[in-house]
Amino acid sequence: MERPIFQPFGAPVEKLDTPALVVDLGIMEQNIARLHGAIGGDGQVLVRPHVSCHGCPDIARYQLDAGGSSGGVAVSSLAEAEAFAGDDAGIDDILIAGRVVTAAKIRRLVALAGRITLSVAVDDARNVADLSEAARAAGVTLGVLVDIDSGYGFGGVAPGRDAVDLARAVADAAGLSFQGIMTYEGPLPIADHAELDAETLRRLQPVLDTRSDLEQAGLEVATVSAGSTYNYDVVSQLSGITEVQAGVYPLMDAETLRVRPELQSAATVLATVISHPVAGRAVVDAGHKTTGPDFGVPVLHGFPGAVAARFSAEHGILDLDGPATEQLMPNDKVRLVPYNLALCVNQYDYIRAVQGGRLVGYWPVSGRGQLG
Amino acid sequence: MERPIFQPFGAPVEKLDTPALVVDLGIMEQNIARLHGAIGGDGQVLVRPHVSCHGCPDIARYQLDAGGSSGGVAVSSLAEAEAFAGDDAGIDDILIAGRVVTAAKIRRLVALAGRITLSVAVDDARNVADLSEAARAAGVTLGVLVDIDSGYGFGGVAPGRDAVDLARAVADAAGLSFQGIMTYEGPLPIADHAELDAETLRRLQPVLDTRSDLEQAGLEVATVSAGSTYNYDVVSQLSGITEVQAGVYPLMDAETLRVRPELQSAATVLATVISHPVAGRAVVDAGHKTTGPDFGVPVLHGFPGAVAARFSAEHGILDLDGPATEQLMPNDKVRLVPYNLALCVNQYDYIRAVQGGRLVGYWPVSGRGQLG
Incomplete structure (x- = not known):
């Protein structure tokens, strides 16, 4: 079972350790x-x-x-x-x-x-x-x-x-x-x-x-x-x-948002850049086990020129172009919108609930692993 | 956390309820x-x-x-x-x-x-x-x-x-x-x-x-x-x-077995046919949440003419041809070899260990959900 790094309620979302599934x-x-x-x-x-x-x-x-x-x-x-x-x-x-x-x-x-x-x-x-x-x-x-x-x-x-x-x-x-x-x-x-x-x-x-x-x-x-x-x-x-x-x-998730823009993304995977080995590439601590990208890769927001491109079990690769090549250094945080919500949530034992940018709850994903 | 249907040690593998990750x-x-x-x-x-x-x-x-x-x-x-x-x-x-x-x-x-x-x-x-x-x-x-x-x-x-x-x-x-x-x-x-x-x-x-x-x-x-x-x-x-x-x-897994046939499949997902709505199709209780088919679909063994074709979050579809169209009725059990081991195992809190076709242990997947 996931052992989350429990941080006190009121902690700002950018201070949460990662990977974390955050719901606004x-x-x-x-x-x-x-x-x-x-x-x-x-x-x-x-x-x-x-x-x-x-x-x-x-x-x-x-x-x-x-x-x-x-x-x-x-x-x-x-x-x-x-x-x-x-x-x-x-x-x-x-x-x-x-x-x-x-x-x-x-x-x-x-x-x-x-x-x-x-x-x-x-x-x-x-x-x-x-x-x-x-x-x-x-x-x-x-x-x-x-x-x-x-x-x-x-x-x-x-x-x-x-x-x-x-x-x-x-x-x-x-x-x-x-x-x-x-x-x-x-x-x-x-x-x-x-x-x-x-x-x-x-x-x-x-x-x-x-x-x-x-x-x-x-x-x-x-x-x-x-x-x-x-x-x-x-x-x-x-x-x-x-x-x-x-x-x-x-x-919501990236797949459904394309059809239903009147609803908004409330769930994102918060991840940390853990490596920036070459100018055109950053590595984040969110891979298949964290984002569930079976049907499609999660979407990175907020960094023009940076695209979530490939995922291994534990890591995600961001391809960087233009201004993004100078950004996304180790310890920087990013948010990824899962492509398919059900498969992403099913990787977690807990959701971090956030209101106004601050942690307000740890919600158990009681349905996870309820396979039969 | 998964709540497995705990069956007594010595139970024959075909009596285990499903879906279950079974290791020989x-x-x-x-x-x-x-x-x-x-x-x-x-x-x-x-x-x-x-x-x-x-x-x-x-x-x-x-x-x-x-x-x-x-x-x-x-x-x-x-x-x-x-x-x-x-x-x-x-x-x-x-x-x-x-x-x-x-x-x-x-x-x-x-x-x-x-x-x-x-x-x-x-x-x-x-x-x-x-x-x-x-x-x-x-x-x-x-x-x-x-x-x-x-x-x-x-x-x-x-x-x-x-x-x-x-x-x-x-x-x-x-x-x-x-x-x-x-x-x-x-x-x-x-x-x-x-x-x-x-x-x-x-x-x-x-x-x-x-x-x-x-x-x-x-x-x-x-x-x-x-x-x-x-x-x-x-x-x-x-x-x-x-x-x-x-x-x-x-x-082992299906992906690696293609390259390394000197090693054998010891891990299979045991699943149950839950529906056979038309002659050419059976539905099993093992989908993405059970098999982790991000990189490729699991391989069905033992039923010539039956192929694991498509998966939703909770279900898998077997396409049936030839003699298989008369098989795989509800309550029948099948075994699926996961395509990628790590992503499959990561869906489970427990492995069922089997020896000589009988249950000998519940092994915790302690690494599951250890995301950070």
């Missing part, structure tokens, strides 16, 4: 207010924050306290649900958007369902049978959503007949309560909003059609959960959607 | 015996295991107990050194191959140097001055190696005159003991061994020449540390090298 509380609150305000104005559509993106119960609490919140969160795995339902986090309404299939995990799932309002997504009839048997044996009722593949291709049953058949199986199963449907449209890094809206509609129309199919089949669809930070505005306007599962918006 | 102890011991046997036969060149690759003191202990070991390890960061020197790990000879530059970290460095045999690599004269001042004030002697850039371009002073000047500064500095030089040749995924040997020589010749320069300048060079699992055989034959800093060899 003021910017985070603005982001939350902006997205919740855009979605939850009329109470027809609510925000169910997908908290795997940051893994941090302290941040989830800000999201749940904001207007337009569904009162619950979404997570990806059972272990994350356990972490967010734990005594320290205390969140009592959780949707597990991933699958829970092994016998050992299903036992943990029904145990958790006895303590909090818990629902889980399914895409397989055999899994429905296993969940039903366990819920029945444990004497609990488990909420179930049918996960529909809207084109991302990672999982989820096909829309239409397959989804209706699976929903019927859920509705008929003892111990399970059919609550509705969900989908994940996948990353949508489309900067042109007309195109983004069209692509969102193209992906969601089969899901909305399936909602109609389900209702015609006599099944009540209380929940239709879809959308993300990419497309929250258009999704929240669609008739038939009940909640938006956005996740990146409180902290 | 028998294969690991064979790998260690093979590499140490090839290098350390005559006692002229020793192995200094670079343990950042696995982060695990239990594995380091096997390496240090093997013939031909230098008696100490190399790490990348100060925090890793603290973890490996901790009470649970108890390793008392550590080389920090990375830089330690901030005032807060230098204070920790000299404190650690008061407890164990500690050395650190440098590539900057100002850093040498800072280290000297702190060591002198603390009343300790800190071993120092000059890090030379042999072409990888991540850090290290230029070979030749720059290196000699920096070594002279170290030798002249109070509180510091000049011990020699080190280099990191970088990843060398060159399957043709004649080419690999030639490239290794091309990179190391300037380092060996610098050794001569240093000796001509009257500086004693006790240590020349270089090499990796890629090129251990040729490096250990070079006159002037004193230790090989290999790291991946106990566990």
Whole structure:
């Protein structure tokens, strides 16, 4: 486990030792207010924050306290649900958007369902049978959503007949309560909003059609959960959607900022220049293990001519040009905006919360390492 | 922190819940015996295991107990050194191959140097001055190696005159003991061994020449540390090298196995199929957060026609062809060989050690999250 260099509250951010994941509380609150305000104005559509993106119960609490919140969160795995339902986090309404299939995990799932309002997504009839048997044996009722593949291709049953058949199986199963449907449209890094809206509609129309199919089949669809930070505005306007599962918006990342400039970067990796071996190159103490650059490299800000170019496990290389060749000497600090928030945050046990440039909290990333 | 599903020792590996990082102890011991046997036969060149690759003191202990070991390890960061020197790990000879530059970290460095045999690599004269001042004030002697850039371009002073000047500064500095030089040749995924040997020589010749320069300048060079699992055989034959800093060899990964088939995969990610939504696709519960596929995707073994194709943060997609389309149903287990060991291991708090197909230990990955 990470052993952070604990510095006293009130310490200026530039005095924090590195590498450190720093969150600006003021910017985070603005982001939350902006997205919740855009979605939850009329109470027809609510925000169910997908908290795997940051893994941090302290941040989830800000999201749940904001207007337009569904009162619950979404997570990806059972272990994350356990972490967010734990005594320290205390969140009592959780949707597990991933699958829970092994016998050992299903036992943990029904145990958790006895303590909090818990629902889980399914895409397989055999899994429905296993969940039903366990819920029945444990004497609990488990909420179930049918996960529909809207084109991302990672999982989820096909829309239409397959989804209706699976929903019927859920509705008929003892111990399970059919609550509705969900989908994940996948990353949508489309900067042109007309195109983004069209692509969102193209992906969601089969899901909305399936909602109609389900209702015609006599099944009540209380929940239709879809959308993300990419497309929250258009999704929240669609008739038939009940909640938006956005996740990146409180902290943001470089990938999503290109599409959603109305939100701001609240999370940066603070790093120190540890070497400047030649004029055109500086080395920082932030590499793969610190920034999680699987999908793209983090973006350096504030030094024109300096670009974060390459990363090893522990180090990052800044290519320097023009005035930057004379800057970024050892001991200088830099900030890197992570390209993908979830993979960056998942490297840390703690977030340093900062307000007005000063340290105000160490927030545990309780979701980190909750792999199963 | 990861909360593993602790199963009793003796449990068969196929009964472990997932995702789990599993290490086969028998294969690991064979790998260690093979590499140490090839290098350390005559006692002229020793192995200094670079343990950042696995982060695990239990594995380091096997390496240090093997013939031909230098008696100490190399790490990348100060925090890793603290973890490996901790009470649970108890390793008392550590080389920090990375830089330690901030005032807060230098204070920790000299404190650690008061407890164990500690050395650190440098590539900057100002850093040498800072280290000297702190060591002198603390009343300790800190071993120092000059890090030379042999072409990888991540850090290290230029070979030749720059290196000699920096070594002279170290030798002249109070509180510091000049011990020699080190280099990191970088990843060398060159399957043709004649080419690999030639490239290794091309990179190391300037380092060996610098050794001569240093000796001509009257500086004693006790240590020349270089090499990796890629090129251990040729490096250990070079006159002037004193230790090989290999790291991946106990566990191996897909990237290195292509070059070094005489070593075997001892580390696999055990995953469960959680969905089989269409005939050509299965979904497993191992994604980026579980396998660390920044540099390349993990390799699926044992199912002809099935290929690990894409990964999201939490999930992996297997493309299925031929007979595999009828296999890999929910609840089936698969094993994935990580592409890059260090980034995979760094996702876990625990390794499951297995011998003869049965669980024999939970080994903490003490180096994980030791970012600074």
